[in-house]
Amino acid sequence: MRVAFVTTSDLDAIHDDVDLPLQIVAFANAGIDLVQAAWEDESVAWDSFDLVVVRSPWNYVKRLNAFRKWLGDRRGLTTFHNPVELIEWNIDKRYLADLAHQGVPIVPTAFVDSIEEFHSAAQSFGSAEIVVKPSVSAGSRLTGRYLKTDRAAEVLASEILAKGLTTMVQPFAARIDAEGEIGTVLFDGMISHSFNKAALLAEGGQLVGGEYQEQITSVQTPDDVLVVVDAAASAATEVARGAGWISKDQQLLYGRYDVVRLDDGSPALLEAELFEPCFFLPIDVDAADRFVGAVLRRLSA
Template sequence: MVVWVLTEARYAYSPSKTSSLSRYVQNVLNEDFALVEALRACGLEADRKVWSDPSIDWSAADALVFRTTWDYFDRWDEFQHWLREVQKVTTLINPAACLHWNLDKHYLLDLEQAGIPVVPSVIHRRHEALSWDEASQGFASDDLVIKPTVSGATKDTYRVRRRQNAWHLAPAHPDSIEELWSSLLQRQDMMVQPFLPSVVANGELSLMWLGGTVTHAVKKQAKPGDFRVQDDHGGTVLPHDMTLEERAFAERAMHAAVKVMDRLNMGEPLYARVDMVRDLSGAWAVSELEMVEPELWFRMCPDAAGVLARAIAEHLNQPSA
């Protein structure tokens, strides 16, 4: 069977041409190549393709595995059209319905309704006639975070703090919060959340779910003076020895998500990442549950790529796949 691991044009390098690249890009490529090699070890004919390449006949693959397609939110209309078309001609991993559901952070409300603690989130629709003063009401804090419901790499994500009766943005922006909020809401659905001090003090945990089990975890910590934990914003990522409590919370979140997806006939994910933080009360809460193109940090758990590859091979060998 032919399986293609999907990336974006920025990372369209071969394994032999990585020595001159930045450490960040090298890590991206090593992650993708680790999965390609693991798939080949399972007897699959695996390769790596750029999702936006118009010359590719996607029906030539038995399955497409979404990995480093991290430009999709910058090309949202194009990506949505491509996704709708490609799901007609081949198998998507994760399943197409799962991808559509998880691409938009409205899914956090579904998890909350299923009883999973999530970071409190209020979502406002694109073009909604709503000032920032109105959007910021109803929170017990003057320290908030705004972000799009469809985004990645903290694009259009800001911490908004009121100090001395004035709102301050981080990262800094030339517009006022009223102007910025109005501009963002004209372009996309936006969400408002309370800022959680634990993100700066203790970081964010990410637990990887591969083939139906939690395999490993990492801890992401923001650089001093920032709240963004992503390594492309200067954050650090280290292996984390998860506790039984942490594992149990991630498993509970995933089992609830799978139940929601089963109820909506979406199919089940073969991979996911549970991002979790301490809320204002000190309890665990899901900040994101990524099932489209999460970084999975195979490099911090050498067996993880093989776990996912074997799950993919088993899935494709089922009669209904």
């Protein structure tokens, strides 16, 4: 059995991949031939693998048009997980509106395409601070937290719009400074593990500690957060089934659902990462084996 992990030839983008060492061992122990294949490598015969996991093409934002073309050229390949069409939907965070339409509680979000819309959206939120970011982004790129009165927020929104991207505006959930966010990873529709990620964004468009650094710790996930995770996972799965991207009885191979608490204490979905998420496998000693188990079930189906 041959499985490909879609990655990148940009070594700077993947230098801190905490999952890969554990996955290499787990796949080897299961007798699976695991191949790391860069999406930029035109010599790769993607249809020669029994399964392809879109895992760490973490430079895609820098080469968005090329990556989208690469994805589009592989539509219909049933060995890709998650399916290409789902990734094309999930790559733009406007998918949050689709999930909200299905009843998933999300962080209030306005998607704007002009500075006028930006100003209107910023003033519509009751919070003193807002978060500004592109609808297509990763690693807090072009993302900032600002007071609504800070002109730097408008400058960032203008920069995003000038790149031809939709700008997202959200109220800053102040509890994240003390509580962080909770990420929950599902393999084949079943919860594997959860983790807490400390706040990344500091005031005035800065990063906590002055650089992008993810601080991950173990967490006992509260029941109300799990309710949001279940709602989001179910809604995303139904989107995929309804569009014919997966069969009616199939689950998504993997997904990560990040939840924060709003100022009133209620949990809300911040993001549903259905391609290229870091699973933070070191947080749970059995997590890598659970992922291999999900892959094996696909290979034997």
